[in-house]
Amino acid sequence: MLTSPVDDEPPLTGKMQPTNVVVLGASGSIGEASLDVLSHLPPKRWQAWGVSAHRQLGELSQRLFATGLRPRFIVASDPDSASMAQGMPWPKGSELLFGGDALVDLATHPQCDTLIAAIVGRAGLESTLAAVQAGKRVGLANKEALVVGGCLVCEARQVSGAELIPVDSEHSAIFQCIQGSSxxxxxxxxxxxxxxxxxxxxxxxxxxxxxxxxxxxxxxxxxxxxxxxxxxxxxxxxxxxxxxxxxxxxxxxxxxxxxxxxxxxxxxxxxxxxxxxxxPPDMRLPVQYAITYPERLECPVSRLDTLSRYDWEMLxxxxxxxxxxxxxxxxxxxxxxxxxxxxxxxxxxxxxxxxxxxxxxxxxxxxxxxxxxxxxxxxxxxxxxxxxxxxxxxxxxxxxxxxxx
Ligand SMILES: NC(=O)c1ccc[n+]([C@@H]2O[C@H](COP(=O)([O-])OP(=O)(O)OC[C@H]3O[C@@H](n4cnc5c(N)ncnc54)[C@H](OP(=O)(O)O)[C@@H]3O)[C@@H](O)[C@H]2O)c1
Structure with missing residues (x-):
């Protein structure tokens, strides 16, 4: 279990409380899109509260300084990378956690509101399933979690009432298209x-x-x-x-x-x-939609050029x-x-x-x-x-x- 002073902190109350977002897989491609989105969203409403990397800790460190994000927790999930993580610069106030169990601890922590599940492959299953069981909002990029354990994840969603919001652009598109239809x-x-x-x-x-x-x-x-x-x-x-x-x-x-x-x-x-x-193809849009749904906010992506001619194919x-x-x-x-x-x-x-x-x-x-x-x-x-x-x-x-x- 996560044993940190934060466990003793009283929860913030009232409407000023920001949504705490955890990005697991923050050193990857979807992780990069997620950190960029979070650095553009109003910090009083959404904040990067936890992030993880497996081996590319230097990449994560650079991204945090480049975006100015200062997550409360940073997980180095590969146990062999612990000493490397300890020797690196991290934002002031961030606490380092180590090992695969810390992914589940962060995803299910009472102060985590939204998980962006951006670990690649089967390795993302346990943390994704645990977050769904804990009733969190899960922005799901890690499609492999559903491919492997779809039945378990969907049963858990029914029991806990967790929101499973797709980040895969195709599934985000479908999710957006079915809004409002009974x-x-x-x-x-x-x-x-x-x-x-x-x-x-x-x-x-x-x-x-x-x-x-x-x-x-x-x-x-x-x-x-x-x-x-x-x-x-x-x-x-x-x-x-x-x-x-x-x-x-x-x-x-x-x-x-x-x-x-x-x-x-x-x-x-x-x-x-x-x-x-x-x-236009840019994963920041479905990532942001999963975080802010049902709200739509300005997003740092290019817009469809409505003055251009398009020859789109469908085969x-x-x-x-x-x-x-x-x-x-x-x-x-x-x-x-x-x-x-x-x-x-x-x-x-x-x-x-x-x-x-x-x-x-x-x-x-x-x-x-x-x-x-x-x-x-x-x-x-x-x-x-x-x-x-x-x-x-x-x-x-x-x-x-x-x-x-
Ligand atoms: N990229 C896209 O445009 C896109 C679009 C739709 C869906 N997706 C889905 O999103 C997920 C992430 O894709 P990606 O392209 O962002 O992959 P990626 O760039 O390879 O990043 C994968 C992330 O998972 C972490 N990771 C790898 N093995 C791990 C393990 N055993 N335990 C914990 N963390 C581990 C990596 O950490 P380190 O790098 O630090 O080792 C990295 O942060 C995949 O399921 C993919 O199918 C991606």
């Missing part, structure tokens, strides 16, 4: 840029280098999500995320390719109306070229342990690709193989999901050794 949507249309290999041949994808796969045409993102965008596994994870967030069956979810990344997603209603949310997605999409629909329909297997297998396979061990086009077959070999369970506990996660990572290593034998 009728369920007929379908959700997720848009996808198509990534760097949208027009590449199969052979070009087979030969793709790490640098080719990281070169996303419209978004600046972390390494893992950039590779996921290139395989379109990111869209597969988003199909699963949408299934849980909006409680819709996968048969009501569609994917369309929109290379310009301006139309962030669309919702079709039963009367035939289709609503979309548009904005059907092709699962034959991007077989990750088929996996996404299958896993969204299966539920249970399937999401944990897909997510872990993908994280392991992406790492093998980044390490130069497998080809780009082997990432999806590695995931397919793990899914085919696993013993499916419909109602897993958190403990079981974590075991399945470990099994799937080991299974990808076995698959890799087998294909090289």
């Amino acid at each position: 009728s369920p949507p007929r379908s959700l249309i997720l848009t996808a840029s198509g990534g760097p290999f949208r027009t590449s041949t199969g052979e070009q994808m087979r030969q793709a280098s790490v640098a080719d796969a990281l070169a996303h045409p419209t978004w600046q993102m972390g390494r893992k999500i950039s590779i996921d965008s290139a395989t379109m596994m990111n869209k597969a994870l988003e199909i699963i995320e949408a299934r849980w967030l909006f409680d819709v069956p996968p048969s009501k979810i569609q994917v369309m390719i929109h290379p310009q990344s301006v139309i962030h997603s669309m919702v079709e209603f039963v009367d035939g109306s289709v609503l979309a949310q548009l904005s 059907p997605a092709d699962p034959e070229r991007f077989p990750a999409l088929t996996l996404g629909f299958e896993v969204a329909a299966a539920g249970g342990t399937a999401g944990a297997v897909l997510n872990a297998a993908n994280e392991a396979a992406v790492q093998l690709f980044l390490d130069g061990e497998i080809r780009f086009t082997e990432i999806v077959p590695a995931c397919r193989s793990a899914l085919e070999n696993h013993h499916f369970e419909q109602h897993p506990t958190l403990q079981r999901l974590l075991e399945v996660d470990r099994w799937a990572r080991a299974e990808v290593q076995r698959w890799h050794s087998g294909t090289r034998a």
